[in-house]
Amino acid sequence: MEKYYVTTPIYYVNSEPHIGSAYTTIVADIVARYKRMRNFDVFFLTGTDEHGQKIMQSAKEKGITPKELVDDLSNKFKTLWEDMGLTHDYFVRTTDEEHEKTVQSVVLKMKNNGDIYKGKYEGWYCIPDESFFSDEEIEEKGGKKVCPECGRELKWVEEENYFFKLSKYNDALLKLYEENPEFMQPDFRRNEMYQILKSGLKDLSITRTTFDWGVPLSDDPEHIVYVWVDALINYISALGYIHNSENFEKYWPADLHLIGKEINRFHSIIWPAMLMSIGIELPKKVFAHGWLTVNGQKISKSLGNAIDPRLLMNAYSKDAVRYYLMRDINFGRDGDFSEDNLITRYNSDLANDLSNLVHRTLSMLSKYFDGVIQPKGKSEDVDQQLYSLIETNIKEFFDNMDDLKFTQALEKLWEIVRFSNKYIDITEPWILGNDESKKDRLSTVLYNLLDSIRNIAIMIYPIMPESSVKIIEKLGYSQNHINEKNLGLNKLKSNQKTTIGEPVFQRIDTKKWEKVIVMNKEEEKKLPEDNVVELIEFPDFKKVDLRVAKIEEAEDIVKSNKLLKLKLDVGELGKRQIVAGIKKYYSPEDLVGKKIIIVANLKPAKLMGIESQGMLLAAKNEEELTVLTVDRDIEPGLRVS
Template structure:
């Protein structure tokens, strides 16, 4: 049996998964299911990338250990893939012991081969992307140095590092690209990498010493391996590079690395050079697909479109989401997830075309042949036309699937679906049923339709596995029937009983349907935040306005100790505080001080709190009080504190 090894990128645990991060995994699952159906021994790898400075910072902000932080987020990815019925073989984590040992072994082998040296790194570093940038790649904007990928501010880094002689592999990589034009796809992504190679590669810093959340070098443990080098090695660690020789020989090289375009340089230049350094074969293909937007907007929590795929699945079903993503987004190009277009596609393709074809056909078999598959005896020219189309489109479908042209594959399959519906209209079985002399012809027509649906039910499996199973169960088949040899036309056995059941898909009433994705525009988000901050200012002004002494006595000012503080991610100005007020208990306060204080700097600080302010919601968070602060004429803000160690809850009088 031939093998097929397919991988997704391992997902960085800096945020929770959303429909964008699910896209690559769904595509990988489609490919894995297709290859298994075609008789391959498939190893499908996915997982999480858990080291690096960004993870360490995020854990500190939440005041938890980095291991606990990555455990929680990695579990969310794994649970999501399980909920989505992703058929992965193995889920790798870069904190797994076997992976850590493999990274150490791999990097040491690069060192032993003379491809690593110690030096001093000076340059620009993007913490968000965990990426180094040369001066000629940096974006200069309003005096700031910005990352060319994410447009965030870069940090100047100076430290002792180990360097990989990436420049040594510049010409070998150019030669390999020229001899293997299929190595990177689509072709325009390959051309982008060739341009980088032709400009010349510089040696790569592969260790850090300013933090310790990473894999330490074997012989110099104060250095931790650069997170990208660490992450890339997962593709060999997960299949037993150092502890299972037979398994590794069986599956390596990988047949397909699926990635998004922003990490193409790491996979198509750095990873192949690392493999050359240790003497391993290169993967057969790296496919860099485009970005996914939602309703024309970049995926963002603040815009309300970083949606958990489970919410969409609960409303529309797994197969509908899978079908839409592969049908409407041309794999390799940027694509947009539009819920309006999904609904249109659902009603047109899945209800009108597919579900209608199956339900109409099985209803007639139930009515005219008591739900038993009839004999096929009297053939006509239109029958030959149907099966010529089925055979031709079947071969085209398989070819498109093998070349990862999923949109074209589905369009080809839907030509069979649509012609089968047309075949019903052309043969008019309801009229044939009125004449006993045409009963054999009626049986042939319905047999041909059932045979066409059977082929459709098998072919659709990789993309819509649950729908495929429903179709095959109507014939009395289980998933063991999903074999390439069963795609042969004419295998349907007359006399087998079918179960009509309910329509597979029911029409959505567009007028009354409540959509899942409710996005805000950038301007709406900005306006909302400005209004909330203005409201906060007005409340403060109301408190410090002139009041009578009796009114002032109503104000309850207390000493509060900040026991927890964290940023509100969707706001540029707000921080959420949990404040201990002694006998009054703990209260949550939302304050617009992010520009002046970090959450860490506020922990254990004794502040002055207006404890009896009427609660209000700011950016969806309940604020149960107000801290007091002063602002000078330059706009600098300072929180009011006490100059002695006073117990939380002490009253200001």
């Protein structure tokens, strides 16, 4: 059996977990479940990072020991993951004895290999980020040196440290990036790391002497291992690198390190250099995703949006939250968790599309055949359309899941859901059921629908496990049926008894519903001035012709760092091309097939000599840009009003 090793970052226990910190772990759980469904031997690792000066200071402020503080907060992460139904195989803590011994062993090995030397460090240090910054990186605000990452004041530090010869591995890392582009994903994050390598690496200070909450060097215990070096080693300590070689050799190298973009440099440059130093094979892929905001705002206790995921999951179900995160947030990019959008997805996709398909199909089977699946008869053209869609989209679903394109995978799955509903309208089983001579045709129609539902239930398992099991059990199967080998057509057992039960999802009445996230009104008022808009009259708005357009082709404009050329189908308005400054945020292959909104009556203009016949709509913050798309499968050319 082929193995698969997936990891999350280990979470720094400086605050309680929230939906933002849960995001990566949910993704890792989806990957793990998907690989298990495809018969991989999976090892899924998560855990907590518990050392460093920041922890020591927080504990002192609370009047407790660092160990008491980290025990409490680590347990909150562990309990949350369990309550969320996550399927990790191991929860590592950097205060574990096995981990600390592994850190000492790895650093000593790096030292013995000639890659660590003692020197003096002078520089600006950010305690909250546990990071040093060069003069070129730091910013000044109000006459103070501040951290370029978090904006807090930096502290000047002078101390004797041990240094890792990171610069020694600059050329080897450049070669890695040039010869193996899959190592660091997505592409735009890899390019950021590649530019750092091109500018040249400096040696890294890897010990501290100004505090003692951490792992001491085995041969010089006054020196505490830098928290980031300590933390990175968890990926091999959890496998038993020094005491369980069989387990380590079974699962290493990691197939996928899932991380947030803010810690990319540590995982994509420092970590592989450390592994090169001790002669261990590198991970196969590091994937750095974007940040999550909530209702358009940075996650913050003061705003009231640092929400416990359990509250959302209790209100909407675990599966609905997981589905929404994967469906609406393009993994890799920054994304916003909007409770309003979650409710919209819940009602349209889950209640109207999926749940309604399952419930009315089983209701018709109960009405006409006492809930027993009938043998399939002769197929007609509309049946072949359904079969072809299922077969094609199963493959495309797998391809997208393998590439971590969860939004696109779900779109392929929902194409089956939507066409299955359309298939009911086309075949009209309620009419067939009233004509005794057409019972064979009715049997075939209901068989095809149930077989489609069975395939849908198997495919949604990684993302919506509880709903998947509910649907499969309604069809008379056990959870054991949820496996890749059972995907495909004509694998539905006839003469099997089904049950209807309650709908898998029931619509939310938005007029009566109380939302979970209640933003702090005082903080909400503190919006930047650029959020104040100039009011216009309705006739002004009517002058703008907004249309739905389907992207048929997308290509690089080679001489431009910003521009892509898109070829569009705009329905009755015909074919068009537009030039858009979105290259930094989207690759051409990400865009093909998307249905976007364009300004159709904008006067054509030339950009770099290429005519642009309109303009797409997009939303942008300081970090990311998102092209506006439609959430239902509607035809190109429709007017937006």
